[in-house]
Amino acid sequence: MADDTAPTGADDAEVEVTPEVAPEELFGALLTRSGGQLVLHPTREQYPALLRTLHEAGYHSVIDLCGVDYLTHPGRSGVPASVATERFEVVVNLINHKERGRLRLRIQIPVDDARLASAFDLYPGTEAMERETFDMFGISFDGHPDLTRILMPEDWLGHPLRKDYDSGRIPVQFKGAPANRPASR
Amino acid sequence: MTTTHDAPINLAQTAEGAQELTSRDIVAAGERLRELGAVLRLSESEALDAELDSVPDDETMIINMGPQHPSTHGVLRLMLELQGETVLRCKPIIGYLHTGMERTGEDLTYLQGPTNVTRMDYAAPLFTELAFSLTVEKLLDIEVPERAVWIRMLMTEMNRISSHLLFMATNGMDLGAVSMMLYGWREREEALRFLQEVTGLRMNHNYIRPGGVAADLPDGWRDSILRLLDMLPPRLAEYDVLMTNQPIWRERLQGIGVISAEECLALGVTGPILRSTGYDWDLRRDMPYLAFDQIDFDVVVGSYGDCFDRFAIRLAEIRESMKIVRQCLENMPKGDYRIQDKKVTPPPRARIDESMEALIHHFKIFTEGFKVPEGEAYVSIESPRGELGCYIVSDGSPTPYRMHVRAPSFVNLQTLPHLMHGNLVADAVAIISSVDPILGEVDR
Amino acid sequence: MSSESRPTGGLLDAGLEGLSHNFLTGTLEGLVKWARSHSVMPATFGLACCAIEMMAAGGPHYDLSRYGMETFRASPRQADLMIVAGRVSQKMAPVLRQIYDQMMEPKWVISMGVCASSGGMFNNYAIVQGVDQIVPVDVYAPGCPPSPETLMHAILTLHQQIRDGELTRRPGQGAGIVIEQVGAAGPTPVVLGRS
Numbered sequence: 125m126a127d128d129t130a131p132t133g134a135d136d137a138e139v140e141v142t143p144e145v146a147p148e149e150l151f152g153a154l155l156t157r158s159g160g161q162l163v164l165h166p167t168r169e170q171y172p173a174l175l176r177t178l179h180e181a182g183y184h185s186v187i188d189l190c191g192v193d194y195l196t197h198p199g200r201s202g203v204p205a206s207v208a209t210e211r212f213e214v215v216v217n218l219i220n221h222k223e224r225g226r227l228r229l230r231i232q233i234p235v236d237d238a239r240l241a242s243a244f245d246l247y248p249g250t251e252a253m254e255r256e257t258f259d260m261f262g263i264s265f266d267g268h269p270d271l272t273r274i275l276m277p278e279d280w281l282g283h284p285l286r287k288d289y290d291s292g293r294i295p296v297q298f299k300g301a302p303a304n305r306p307a308s309r
Numbered sequence: 310m311t312t313t314h315d316a317p318i319n320l321a322q323t324a325e326g327a328q329e330l331t332s333r334d335i336v337a338a339g340e341r342l343r344e345l346g347a348v349l350r351l352s353e354s355e356a357l358d359a360e361l362d363s364v365p366d367d368e369t370m371i372i373n374m375g376p377q378h379p380s381t382h383g384v385l386r387l388m389l390e391l392q393g394e395t396v397l398r399c400k401p402i403i404g405y406l407h408t409g410m411e412r413t414g415e416d417l418t419y420l421q422g423p424t425n426v427t428r429m430d431y432a433a434p435l436f437t438e439l440a441f442s443l444t445v446e447k448l449l450d451i452e453v454p455e456r457a458v459w460i461r462m463l464m465t466e467m468n469r470i471s472s473h474l475l476f477m478a479t480n481g482m483d484l485g486a487v488s489m490m491l492y493g494w495r496e497r498e499e500a501l502r503f504l505q506e507v508t509g510l511r512m513n514h515n516y517i518r519p520g521g522v523a524a525d526l527p528d529g530w531r532d533s534i535l536r537l538l539d540m541l542p543p544r545l546a547e548y549d550v551l552m553t554n555q556p557i558w559r560e561r562l563q564g565i566g567v568i569s570a571e572e573c574l575a576l577g578v579t580g581p582i583l584r585s586t587g588y589d590w591d592l593r594r595d596m597p598y599l600a601f602d603q604i605d606f607d608v609v610v611g612s613y614g615d616c617f618d619r620f621a622i623r624l625a626e627i628r629e630s631m632k633i634v635r636q637c638l639e640n641m642p643k644g645d646y647r648i649q650d651k652k653v654t655p656p657p658r659a660r661i662d663e664s665m666e667a668l669i670h671h672f673k674i675f676t677e678g679f680k681v682p683e684g685e686a687y688v689s690i691e692s693p694r695g696e697l698g699c700y701i702v703s704d705g706s707p708t709p710y711r712m713h714v715r716a717p718s719f720v721n722l723q724t725l726p727h728l729m730h731g732n733l734v735a736d737a738v739a740i741i742s743s744v745d746p747i748l749g750e751v752d753r
Numbered sequence: 754m755s756s757e758s759r760p761t762g763g764l765l766d767a768g769l770e771g772l773s774h775n776f777l778t779g780t781l782e783g784l785v786k787w788a789r790s791h792s793v794m795p796a797t798f799g800l801a802c803c804a805i806e807m808m809a810a811g812g813p814h815y816d817l818s819r820y821g822m823e824t825f826r827a828s829p830r831q832a833d834l835m836i837v838a839g840r841v842s843q844k845m846a847p848v849l850r851q852i853y854d855q856m857m858e859p860k861w862v863i864s865m866g867v868c869a870s871s872g873g874m875f876n877n878y879a880i881v882q883g884v885d886q887i888v889p890v891d892v893y894a895p896g897c898p899p900s901p902e903t904l905m906h907a908i909l910t911l912h913q914q915i916r917d918g919e920l921t922r923r924p925g926q927g928a929g930i931v932i933e934q935v936g937a938a939g940p941t942p943v944v945l946g947r948s
Contacts, residue, residue: 158684158685158686159447159448159450159684159686161686161687184574184575185574185575185577186577187577187579187689187696187698187715188687188698188700188713188715190700190713190715192702192710192711192713193711196704197702197704197710200683200702200704201683201684201685202684202685215685215700215713217687217698217700217715221574221590221595224595224596226596226687228687247575247577248575248576248723249575249576249577249578249720249723250577251723252719252720252722252723253719253720256719260411272327272328273327273328273404274328274403274404275403275404275407275752275753275844276404276407276843276844276879277325277404277843277844278325278326278327278328279326280843284409284412284878284879285411285412289878290878291409291412291413291415291416291877291878325844376845376848377797377798377829377848377852378827383799383800383801383804384800384845404842404844405842405844405845405848406800406801406839406840406842406845407842407843407844407879408801408840408842408875408877408879408880409875409877409878409879409880410875412877412878412879413874413875413876413877424874425874428801428802428874431801431802431805431898432805475805478808478812479808490812491812491813494808494809494812494813494814495812495813495814497809497812498809498812498813498814511806511898511900512802512805512806512898513802513897513898748801749801749802752842
């Protein structure tokens with residue numbers, strides 16, 4: 125798809141690439157650096173093909189996949205100007221054991237169409253992580269074999285890690301504790 | 310037997326509906342692919358072939374195991390489809406200990422954060438604190454003093470020892486070797502005593518914090534460690550006599566729950582399970598953090614990827630950790646145990662009585678917390694169970710905007726269907742035990 | 754009393770005279786309570802961190818079997834004490850209640866640790882704020898996690914409660930005893946922020 129422009133030899137030397145001011149690309153996706161870590165910003169459409177490229181380039185494990193809800197912090201840092209930010213982000217961490225390299229993908233997900241292609245076919249290890257992201261953020265993953273809630277009960281309403289979901293904090297009682305519990309022994 | 314207690318609980322809610330294992334005639338091909346334990350590189354037609362040689366529906370039985378079960382290491386629930394005594398499919402159902410820690414972590418300041426994360430992996434609490442602290446330090450772009458680095462290494466390795474001893478105890482107990490359980494607890498108590506001397510608590514220490522550690526090593530810590538290092542090797546030799554070379558033990562573990570390195574990588578599995586397949590990967594050596602690049606130790610690998618290898622690796626890792634602890638003892642540098650950065654570190658206790666400024670500063674740091682620059686970072690370390698990572702997004706306020714912990718047990722648990730396929734139900738417990746999941750970390 | 758005048762042997766040898774030293778008298782209630790308090794069988798209900806300390810309490814160092822408490826029953830139907838060891842999530846709460854209902858009367862509940870007692874530091878959507886909302890609690894053991902000493906203190910308090918309390922009580926009512934934390938301090942206290 126979009127990775128036909130990817131330099132073929134880029135995966136050998138990506139850790140040593142000197143930082144530049146101009147927007148960089150790696151494997152056809154925009155590249156930024158965050159504290160010495162490489163971050164790619166593929167679009168949703170680029171994501172499946174990018175995973176395939178990365179898998180061929182030696183990134184054999186998806187170490188982590190999680191969601192972030194940027195509802196109250198829309199002006200986030202570390203995103204190139206050309207990337208349109210959306211409310212949700214799915215963050216994928218990949219590892220290349222051979223080159224001891226890590227790569228992080230940040231994919232923007234709009235709230236009114238919160239879906240992303242599942243990485244299950246290439247990386248079966250993402251199964252539980254995608255289910256967790258679905259459970260906590262309501263982002264659905266197309267092609268996932270069993271997209272059900274994983275941590276919350278099946279009949280739970282809402283997605284707890286969304287910023288507009290109440291954290292459920294109840295005021296702590298100091299007086300008038302339940303009758304079951306006497307004030308002293 | 311019935312009670313009049315009017316709790317708002319509907320017993321029908323104990324079923325989790327779609328999360329449960331469904332009978333195979335309504336399972337989609339994609340799910341079948343996963344549940345057959347053939348998660349890897351099986352095309353859909355191959356999965357269907359595998360389905361064909363399996364047994365008809367009326368010969369199998371779906372049984373439930375857990376969440377309250379003596380040997381599922383906490384509140385893990387498994388649904389097993391059995392034919393006779395053979396496990397055909399298995400589905401772990403988790404979430405019974407979901408604590409909302411990632412949400413609570415967004416409400417707590419960075420200084421309070423370790424209190425929260427330490428309760429995730431309660432067998433190895435110092436590791437989660439370390440991952441959290443390292444991530445915050447990366448966002449703050451600070452470097453902790455050298456003594457703090459070495460104290461952290463010393464303490465986490467002691468914690469690794471106690472965690473693996475806990476594994477020895479529970480693994481023995483799960484397989485009916487109750488004396489092993491008693492021995493494991495006996496040695497773990499000794500390791501905990503040292504942790505308590507240093508941190509004040511037996512578990513959930515809240516000891517490693519952003520900027521360093523909470524307290525310096527107490528007087529006489531060297532003697533305590535030396536005592537422990539002298540005491541442990543003969544006891545580990547006892548384990549070898551009791552377990553490693555014992556025919557019954559080997560019979561029960563060897564060749565059970567086999568997994569290959571490719572499958573581990575595809576599933577994202579790390580830690581002793583990955584190493585048991587012969588894959589030589591340990592973050593302490595391959596992507597060193599703290600000062601592990603100055604430490605001499607071996608990465609223990611297995612060759613068969615079975616339960617016995619995972620047991621033997623953990624036993625050997627206790628010995629390796631003791632080597633690291635000894636090196637920490639010899640090389641422990643002098644200096645500060647936390648960074649002397651006014652922004653991050655509260656002022657020393659004594660100065661609060663003298664200086665108004667210190668008092669205000671102390672008050673501010675404990676009520677408001679310190680601000681962390683905007684950004685995001687992911688840092689991972691090698692916990693006793695595998696790669697433990699922490700991903701924090703900061704919006705510049707004193708609390709994390711998003712705090713996510715990549716828990717090794719959560720990912721490692723995905724191997725269960727694969728490991729169990731084709732094994733006997735009696736071996737199921739051995740397999741769960743050898744994966745060594747800590748449910749607090751799985752569910753967070 | 755000399756050995757000659759003292760009747761030897763049991764009732765058959767000494768006849769009615771042997772009654773003076775072969776019998777203990779007491780109330781039936783006292784006997785039942787005594788028997789109950791010495792054969793409490795806990796159900797394994799380990800949830801989180803506290804479960805590790807509960808297991809440690811059963812280990813060789815703390816040795817719960819001193820109090821006849823070492824036989825953790827795997828089946829709730831054989832148990833009469835539920836030690837709720839750890840935080841109770843919303844997903845776990847129905848399961849917990851079901852297991853409690855499966856236990857036979859008389860039954861008791863120890864709420865071990867602050868998470869079980871009040872939700873602890875996790876005041877959020879996922880955690881039940883106190884297990885006493887679901888089952889009646891007899892003893893609250895504080896601590897995070899309570900040291901094995903505190904758990905033993907809770908268990909001995911419960912034994913005392915069984916001996917001293919009502920023989921029968923309305924189901925669904927716990928004694929609600931709150932105990933103090935013991936043995937939490939290390940060999941030497943840890944001083945924070947010394948430098």
